[in-house]
Amino acid sequence: MATTDAMLRAEIIAVTHALDAAGLVPNKSGNVSCRSSGGFVITPAGVPYRGLTPADLVELAVDGSPPASGPRASSEWRMHAAIYAARPDAAAIVHTHSPRATALACAGRGIPAFHYMIALAGGEVRCMPYATFGTAELAVTAVQGLAGRRATLLGNHGVIAIGSSLRDAHAVALEVENLATEYLAMLAAGLEPRLLDDAELQRVIRKFADYGRLER
Ligand SMILES: [Zn+2]
Numbered sequence: 676m677a678t679t680d681a682m683l684r685a686e687i688i689a690v691t692h693a694l695d696a697a698g699l700v701p702n703k704s705g706n707v708s709c710r711s712s713g714g715f716v717i718t719p720a721g722v723p724y725r726g727l728t729p730a731d732l733v734e735l736a737v738d739g740s741p742p743a744s745g746p747r748a749s750s751e752w753r754m755h756a757a758i759y760a761a762r763p764d765a766a767a768i769v770h771t772h773s774p775r776a777t778a779l780a781c782a783g784r785g786i787p788a789f790h791y792m793i794a795l796a797g798g799e800v801r802c803m804p805y806a807t808f809g810t811a812e813l814a815v816t817a818v819q820g821l822a823g824r825r826a827t828l829l830g831n832h833g834v835i836a837i838g839s840s841l842r843d844a845h846a847v848a849l850e851v852e853n854l855a856t857e858y859l860a861m862l863a864a865g866l867e868p869r870l871l872d873d874a875e876l877q878r879v880i881r882k883f884a885d886y887g888r889l890e891r
Contacts (some may be wrong), residue, residue: 680711683841684729687716690845694771695724699852704772705833707751710759714738717755719746750809757814758821758837764798765837767844772833775855780828788838788852789861794879796826796836805830826851837851 681686687707694700703724714736718724722731733748735741739756741748749755755768771777779786785802786793793799803820806813806829813864817835820827825847826836834851838844861868871879 680713680716680734680832681729683709683711683889684732686841687718687732688729688735690769690841691718691724691727693845694769695855697849699771699848700724701772701774702846706751706755706770707768707841708749708755709767710765713738715755715759717752719749719852720749722746745868746843751813753809753811753815755837757811757818758835761818762821762837764839764840765844767824767837767841769836769838769844769848770833770843771848773848773855775850775859776828776834778859780833780853781831784799785828786851786858787868788871788876789845790854790857791875791879792850793854793871794876794883795847796854797824797880798852798873798876800828800851801825802828803830805832808832882886 687709691707693706706718707860708715713734716732716734719731731746733746735748735752739752751770752881758765758768764819780802783802786800786870788799790844800841801820803816806816817827817829821837826834828834836844836848838847
């Protein structure tokens with residue numbers, strides 16, 4: 676294992692621990708991956724995050740082909756492989772079942788552009804139709820939802836966030852949950868969000884790029 680891949684595995688473990696501690700991947704849900712020298716490294720199927728070690732992570736070829744032996748990759752490996760194939764800008768993927776964003780996903784509601792921080796996701800976060808977990812259909816749906824975006828809601832399922840680094844993808848996933856919290860608060864109060872227009876969103880995206888908040 677190259678040093679960089681060892682560092683990458685340690686980084687994946689740190690992100691999964693942070694997501695788990697924040698309650699964003701309840702009951703062993705969700706998965707995290709990052710491009711590597713041999714393809715991509717992804718969290719394994721069915722191992723509790725708390726005890727996860729670098730050796731538990733699985734490196735798959737770019738097309739998702741598994742290694743001959745060792746731990747089994749997350750059941751969502753097809754979705755990760757399809758996103759890496761479709762999005763050269765994605766260096767890492769964070770998939771969560773974060774509760775508030777998932778609540779919206781279960782109601783078929785995307786997150787409109789009511790707060791400038793949605794620029795981290797590239798604009799309005801779509802909610803895609805339901806597809807069974809682990810299927811090629813879900814992989815296609817996720818790629819469609821991410822078109823021109825860094826995040827999408829998977830209907831009746833959860834959240835996918837991508838980034839130009841693991842840190843970036845993690846930040847987008849956290850922001851989607853923040854925005855969902857704010858959106859649900861508005862809905863609960865019977866308030867109509869006042870939306871930002873595209874010109875303003877583009878302006879914020881440019882400012883984020885200048886600040887280095889979005890790695891481009
Ligand atoms: Zn899931």
